Amino acid sequence: MIMSRPKQLGSKEVYNISNLQTLLVQGCLESSKNPLWIIQKSDLGGRGLFARKRIHKGELILTNKPLAVGPRNSGPEISFCSYCYETSDEIKSCEKCGLLMCSKNCKVSQMHLEECKFISTYWKPKSNSRRILSILGRIRIYIQLFLLSSEKKEILLHLQHDSTSTFQELEAIFSSFHIPKEHIELMKTMHLILKINSFRIPSSNREKTIRLCGLYPLAAFLNHSCVPNTRNIFKNDKTMEIYASRDIEIGEEILSCYTSLIWCTPVRRYQLHISKNFWCKCSRCNDATEMGTKLSALKCFVRECAGALLPHKPLIATTEWCCDTCHAKVPVKQINFLQSIIGSLVRILSEEEEIEQQNVILKRLESFLPCYSYIFLDLDFKRALKLGYDWGTKLKELSESRLALKEKLCRGTLRTTAALGAGDAHLRGLLLYHLHAALAERARRSPDLYDELKSEIESTIDQAYNILQGDISAPPDLELRRRYLGPGCDKSQEERFFILDEKKNFVMCTQ
Template identity: 60%
Template sequence: MAHTIAEKIHTQLMAYLEEVSQPLWTIKPSKLGGRGLFALQPIKKGTLIFKNKPLIVAPRTDRAGDCYCTVCHQVNKACRPCELCSLAICSEECKTSKDHDTECNFITTNWKPKPDSVNDIHHPEVLARMQIYLRFLLLKKDHKLLLTFLQNNNEGKFLELEMLHRRHVVPDDQITFMKLVHSIININSFRIPNNPLDGKIPLRGLYPLSAFLNHNCVPNTRNVFYPDYTMAVYATKDIEVGEEILTCYTGLLLCTPARRCFLYKSKHFWCKCERCKDNTEMGTKLSALKCFNKECVGILLPTSPLNPEAEWCCDNCASKNTPDEVRTIQSILGSLVGSLDLDDQFRLEAAILARLANFIPYSNHIFIDLRLRLALKIGFTEGLKLNELSESRLALKENLCRGTLRTLAALGVGDAHLRGLLLYHLHAALAERARRSPDLYEEIKSEIESTIEQAYIILQGDISAPPDLELRRRYLGPGCDKPQEERFFILDA
């Protein structure tokens, strides 16, 4: 029976897959729950495992209050509600497009406004929140069949539907179907990274094969999203025959309590992977707090990371603290971080940072996250580019990149997307040093070349990749035969 189901799933998936000749994967039951993807043969690091097109792409519901076009997804303050359906559109071209015409006709035919909602100023926002469900309703019958093979979870309120139902008369069969969709996309959809230069609202999509990827806090794959929203999955490390192909549903640098809490709230399961079991998180100590005894220089770590009610113990004085005491400190930390202006990379409030340092060591994920943000922003902020940085700030960027790369290496995440991004920024700092001091070039040439080459391998094609990635690789990567002066003209530009 399981074989028959797998065959049916594979048949339905064919319309969405680009690499279908000899699949490297198979679908079968997973000990992590439901079904998963498993390697049919050894898969080397860097191998493309599969590409799949999205079943549906739509703006994220948490951005429904932003002013954007529901057709081209461009953020545009000139957007106005369509006089027929109230979906926001930015131009006559979008208004007369086939996509808008289809959605407009569906809304005006199926969702009749209630008398007291005709002049509701929140009407366009409600419809924007429901647009992803509207697009599922418009799928052809055989495409809807794919949904029956995906895991779902009915926990949590469907607030968007409640908002729609208060304002519209919605047919019962559509309500039932949208509830099914809601239970599926909550645990199976992927956030699509956006490039700020594109000016588009952040999107999410449901990818039929990627939806079978189960979670691990140290995944063996990375995702690449192309401009047409195709999602490619690459191996970040070698994968053995029969090994499950895994992704990560959280930020790689979050600490264990934060990751597990997020996964439980958003995906409705408690992760029990090897990283979550290790109270040091592969020696990174991302969860560590400073010992509550001010005279002690030790750090607190959970005695049993998988048990939220376990005590935390100091690695120096062996004192123990209750989970309630730890949660109080974590709550204070959350408030302090929330009060930081993370957009001002050189004037993060010193007093707040000092208070953070009273509670957490520099290995804690909060400091790691702050250092990551600084590493990515320094030299890439309007009005303060790389060539405008002081020597000390350029050195700071380089050190921040190296430190965060060491943390990723300790976690064992392989060629993750974040590693590629940090390698790009490390390359940028090194190349700027060489541009300023040509005599240094030969000394650091190999690292300048290797960092951009590795970054290119990881990030190429992704819609969020730095816009000058390919140009830097061409002029500053290995194999460029141009004179040193010519190589650096792109930085002067």
């Protein structure tokens, strides 16, 4: 049970990289014995995974099972099963350990039996109140880490940890349970490791589960880039698969993205600093124009000038901003002030569900922001996905103009993500799916248009399928649409469009 606290990553750990490679290959047995990756020292920071051979776009690079999965820290206090993480009102606590569970299946699972023994032996709740028992479910991720095999624990202790984090989130636990002192110390270490290395697991489309994160021992060695060359897929059993989102050359670092591709440089860098404790220095962060997209831009303050203000030295937080047309310079203080006003408007915008109301706020934002600002891109992306799928209106019920808007938003957002060099990122898969859905709906309404739209209807669903297949958050009818509306289907037009009938589609998707 005793584990020593990992040291800060230093030259000794880098020196031990070949041992680490062996440890990871042996400890992550789900990966092939002849991996496509090798662990090496990275210029970005610490160690990273590098391509041992040329990896082609779409190729599976690695498969990784989590060491532990648990609820993300944030989130509302809702009742959920500590094992399957489904939300339910039918939750009862185990009379031995107090963990809350929804069914006998969860209660008799091997995992619960082991954890139940551990909790009832070492951790005593100070009361049996529901609040305290629900805390136990939220910290099961630590219990899973305590119970790892010695081989897996060794990998865990090689992971980088955040030396600056506080333990505020753990205080509620320490004050609610009698926990041995050495466990408290270990939980603090685990907390630091989880902060830097855990991955958000997307929510499943089928079950109502709470928001989860997982610790993936091999994927934890992937460094970050704001223009990554991989995408992650999470399977139903929470296994992660990493695919190449573009071709990766031999010796090139394999990079993941810890943040949103759509956000602009100052926002991404700040979020990475807060969440993962580093200032990103990747090629996109170092390019003020972000591959020519100018997502960070503000309108120039000089009257009559149609130029855009961009950070002069984007890696320096205090850098002045310069106009790309009249070359006027603006101190960062003024920029920060304006950005805080924009931030308040964006907060109102994100709470507003009505497109008409959103448009009023957008008009105000247009006074400060050029049309290519990331704020409009982010909104376009959300609207493209929600139109016909959320806001209480189904695709079939969308007006002609809203359907055309959905198509336009998908195309515009796809163009910008392509300019960023994001390759076959997850977000491109979603946009292609929604573009396909809008085109197919147009052809369903006007069958005469089918021949004209057919090849794009087919290619968009085919590409979306190749990117999203197998992911727990993929649209439920992805596979069905590809089978009926994708390339190579020999059914008649009428038969192919049969699946757009919602009731039949639903029955077939759940079969």
